[in-house]
Structure formats: C-alpha cells, structure tokens
Amino acid sequence: MLMQALDMYLIVLPSLHGTGVRLSIWDFLCPIAIGCSLAFLYLRLIGKTSTFPVRDPRLIESLRLRN
Numbered sequence: 001m002l003m004q005a006l007d008m009y010l011i012v013l014p015s016l017h018g019t020g021v022r023l024s025i026w027d028f029l030c031p032i033a034i035g036c037s038l039a040f041l042y043l044r045l046i047g048k049t050s051t052f053p054v055r056d057p058r059l060i061e062s063l064r065l066r067n
Contacts, residue, residue: 005031 009023053059 009027053065056062
C-alpha cells in the first residue's frame with residue numbers, strides 16, 4: 001500500500017496538476033491519524049481479550065510438545 005501511495009504522488013498527481021508534486025500537511029496528517037486510530041482500537045481490543053487459550057482442554061499437552 002505504501003508503494004501504491006508513492007506511485008500516486010510521483011506519477012499520477014503531477015500529470016493531473018501539471019505543476020509537479022505539491023505536498024501539504026494533510027498528506028502527512030491523514031495517514032498518521034488513521035494509523036493512530038487503528039493502533040488505539042487494536043490496543044483496546046487486545047486488552048479485553050485473552051491472547052492465550054484459557055479453556056483449552058489440551059493446553060498442558062500442547063505446551064509440553066517438542067518438535
């Protein structure tokens with residue numbers, strides 16, 4: 001996705017505007033805001049749910065397994 005955004009800024013947008021690449025503060029703030037929102041939701045969800053199988057009947061057996 002990062003390369004697609006870079007492609008948009010370097011190849012597609014200059015041909016639309018005709019003056020070259022024009023960056024604004026919104027070009028940086030929007031991805032940062034989206035990333036912070038997703039990180040907040042992820043951290044909030046991971047705090048409420050268990051990342052370890054609590055009621056697994058074969059948990060002890062699987063922990064002792066050696067490959």
